[in-house]
Each structure stands twice: as C-alpha cells, then as structure tokens.
Amino acid sequence: MNALMRRAVIGTAAVSMALTMAACGSAGGGKKSDSSAAPAGGSGSKTIGLLLPENSSSIRYESFDKPLFTAKVQALCSDCDVKYNNAQGNTATQKQQFDALISQGVKVIVLDPQDATATKSWVEEAKAKGVQVIAYDRFAAGPVAGYVSFDNEKVGELQGQALVDALGDKAKDANVVMINGAETDPNAGLFKSGAHKIIDSAVKKVVYEQSGEWDPKTAGQKMGAAITQLGKGGFQAVYSANDGMAAAIITALKGAGINNIPVGGQDAAADAIQRILSGDQAYTIYKAYKPEAEAAAEMAVNLLQGKDVKSVATASADSDTAKGVPSILLPAKVVTKDNVKDTVIADGLYKVSDICTGAYVKACDAAGIK
Structure with missing residues (x-):
C-alpha cells in the first residue's frame, strides 16, 4: 500500500505545545452551525x-469531531460560521x-x-482560487495549507504492541490474522x-491479511474466509484496524465457536469499551478527539x-504531493480493561452511565468503574 505520509518531524516539546494549545480556550457555545448555514455576509468570508x-x-x-470543531471555532471567532457536510x-x-x-465563497476548508x-x-x-485547505485526520493529496492528525504510524505500533501484550508468553508461537483499513485511506x-513493525518480529507468522475497507460487513466476511481457510485453530489473535470492524470480527469468531482470543481495534467507541470490559x-486505541478538533479549528x-x-x-509533515506541510500531530493511548477508568472515563469522553449499562454493570464493578 502506498501511504501518502512519508515523514513526520515532531518532538516531545512540540507534542506538549500541541496539547496545551488545543486544550486551551472555551469549548462553549455560540450560534448553531450546520450544513444549512448560509455563508456569513453572503460572501463566505467568515465561513469555514x-x-x-x-x-x-x-x-x-x-458525535465528537463536528460539535467540538464548531464550538472551538465560535469560541475563537464569535462572528465566524461553520458550514458542515458529511460525505456518507x-x-x-x-x-x-x-x-x-x-462556489459560495468559503476561503478555508477543513x-x-x-x-x-x-x-x-x-x-x-x-x-488557484485562493481557497486554503487543511487536511484533517487523513493527509489529503494536493498542496494543503496545513495538516492536523495523530502520529498514525505510532498508532499502528501501539496496536501491534497491544496485540502482542495480550498474547503474552504465547506470542512467539502465535499465528495472527490482520484485517486492515481501506486502501484509499493513507492512515x-x-x-x-x-x-507490522511490532507484530512481525514478535509472533510466529501473519497467516492471513486482507483489507476490511473500514466496513464491518466486509470485515466480518473476511474473518469468515480466514476461518474457512485456516480452521478454528489456525490462528491465535486478530488485528483489526478499527472498532467497527472488530465488532463484526468478534461476531464471526463467536459464530464459529471461537472464543477467548485477543482481538484489537481503534477509535475507543463506546461499544468497544464495553466489549473490553466484558472480555470480548x-x-x-484512544485518540483524543477534542485536542484534534480544537487544533484544526x-x-x-x-x-x-x-x-x-x-x-x-x-x-x-510530507505527503507524496506536498512537502513540509505545517502540522499538528498528536499522541494516542492504548485502552485495556485495566485503564478504562483512567482514560476515556477520566477524560470525559464517556460518562459511567454511558458504558455501565445492562449486562455491563458487573464488568464495570469488577473494573472499579462506578
């Protein structure tokens, strides 16, 4: 796969500055902005x-990026507007x-x-028309004016190490299935x-690797194909590039009668936190959306x-099409059962009441989350 980002230059001080900068300022309200908002002054000059x-x-x-970004823009510029759309x-x-x-005269696009x-x-x-583009989360091709994301190769390293850690002393003899994200996404x-930097040298072999296209249904199908090809005992762990795919992978594993093997993910989705607490x-990987959205704003x-x-x-940072792009690259964290309370709960990403519902109340109690 040809990843667009080739190089990132970032130091510890820079990370600290980014986090401090992004965390400062009010995340307060202001006027509502959405896809129906008209460009300010009819020219788009005050619209992002x-x-x-x-x-x-x-x-x-x-749930996070849109409202956090909008709130920060309006905290910094009370007469600015945000015109939002999702590509579905x-x-x-x-x-x-x-x-x-x-065409509406907007001069800055994130x-x-x-x-x-x-x-x-x-x-x-x-x-060419005087519009500046900030690449957000993914490094868009072209002469972008700025880039805000996480250190995404480091995120992959965190995923790989977490999978190896979950295998423990069984890692060196383990076969691993990898279900990656979409090939159109440089991240x-x-x-x-x-x-791969971590997994390849720590396990016996990656025995099956496919793209799940960031689509849970596709990921579930690929997992089913891996089970058919390798047999129930042909692998001992599954790397999933994100939580949505991990949910479908776990469903496929359970459907085949395969339980209690490590499956990882990314995004710290609420249902993933519940699956972590229950042991599924x-x-x-927790990427704090607030600092990212506020830095972009x-x-x-x-x-x-x-x-x-x-x-x-x-x-x-460099891409295939732009060099030395001014950037903010933020760190990420691994979340396991042992630190749910100290990460996504402590940071306010979720309330206890969001996670500790129904069948998960006992698992929360066992993890000291009340």
Whole structure:
C-alpha cells in the first residue's frame, strides 16, 4: 500500500505545545452551525467549511469531531460560521460538497477525505482560487495549507504492541490474522506499517491479511474466509484496524465457536469499551478527539484571519504531493480493561452511565468503574 505520509518531524516539546494549545480556550457555545448555514455576509468570508467522510463505520465524526470543531471555532471567532457536510462514504458526494463551498465563497476548508488519493486536483483548483485547505485526520493529496492528525504510524505500533501484550508468553508461537483499513485511506497504510513493525518480529507468522475497507460487513466476511481457510485453530489473535470492524470480527469468531482470543481495534467507541470490559475485545486505541478538533479549528481560524499557520503548527509533515506541510500531530493511548477508568472515563469522553449499562454493570464493578 502506498501511504501518502512519508515523514513526520515532531518532538516531545512540540507534542506538549500541541496539547496545551488545543486544550486551551472555551469549548462553549455560540450560534448553531450546520450544513444549512448560509455563508456569513453572503460572501463566505467568515465561513469555514468542514467536510467529514462518513458515519457508518465510526460514530466519532458526528458525535465528537463536528460539535467540538464548531464550538472551538465560535469560541475563537464569535462572528465566524461553520458550514458542515458529511460525505456518507461517497467520494463523488464529497467532491460536490467541496465544490459547493468554493462556489459560495468559503476561503478555508477543513477536509477529512473519503478517498485521500482523489483530492489532488480538488486542492490544486481550490488553491488557484485562493481557497486554503487543511487536511484533517487523513493527509489529503494536493498542496494543503496545513495538516492536523495523530502520529498514525505510532498508532499502528501501539496496536501491534497491544496485540502482542495480550498474547503474552504465547506470542512467539502465535499465528495472527490482520484485517486492515481501506486502501484509499493513507492512515490505514500507516496503521498497517506501524503494526507490522511490532507484530512481525514478535509472533510466529501473519497467516492471513486482507483489507476490511473500514466496513464491518466486509470485515466480518473476511474473518469468515480466514476461518474457512485456516480452521478454528489456525490462528491465535486478530488485528483489526478499527472498532467497527472488530465488532463484526468478534461476531464471526463467536459464530464459529471461537472464543477467548485477543482481538484489537481503534477509535475507543463506546461499544468497544464495553466489549473490553466484558472480555470480548482486548484493547482499543484512544485518540483524543477534542485536542484534534480544537487544533484544526484554531488553524482554520488563523488562516481565515490571514495569520501564519506556522504560528500554531508544531511539526511538519510530507505527503507524496506536498512537502513540509505545517502540522499538528498528536499522541494516542492504548485502552485495556485495566485503564478504562483512567482514560476515556477520566477524560470525559464517556460518562459511567454511558458504558455501565445492562449486562455491563458487573464488568464495570469488577473494573472499579462506578
């Protein structure tokens, strides 16, 4: 897989600065902004576009990224507006949304691309018209003005190490199945690369590897094919690139009578936290959406106000199509049963009442979550 990001230059001080910057300021309200909002002043000069990719495989975009980004923009710029759209997993739809923002006079667009390889011409045309694009979460192809994400190869390393840790002393004799993300997503390539760095030298062999396309149904089918090909005892752990796919993988495993093998994920989805507490899932990766969304909002407002984006960037990064892009790259954390309370609960991502429901009350009690 050809990952777009090739190099990231980031130091400990830079990470600290990014977190401090992103955490500062009120996340308070302001006027509501959504896909129906009209460009401020009729020209779009006070409007920031926010385009997110999908809402089927991950709840994060609607539940966290959109409201956190909007609140931060309005805290920084009370007369600014956010015009939001979700591509619903369709690249052509996202292109239409992107073009519509430009035609409405929007000068700054924050873009999380559905297909990062498809955006080069979009971003080039936008730049030619004086529109600046910030790549958000995924490194969009083209001459973007800034990039805000996590250190995604490191995320893959965290996933790989968590899987190895879950296997314990059985790791060296373990065969592993890997279900990766979509090949159109450069982050998926980075997750995969990082995970292989750890897994390849720690386990016996990766015996089956396919893309689950960030689609739970596809991931479940690929898991079923792996079980058929390898047999029930042919593997001892499953790497899943995210939690949505992990849910379907676990369902497929249980349906085949395979229980108690480590399955990992990513995104810290609420149902994944519940599966971790109940023992069905070994770990997830928690990427704090608030610092990411707020960092992107600050970068976007600076650009809208004509300020140098480097005043908020704490790193630089390269893609296949852009070099030295001013960037903010944030750290992530592994979440296991042992630290649910100290991560997603302590940070306020979820309330105890969100997680400790029904069948999960006893598991929460056992983990000291009350």
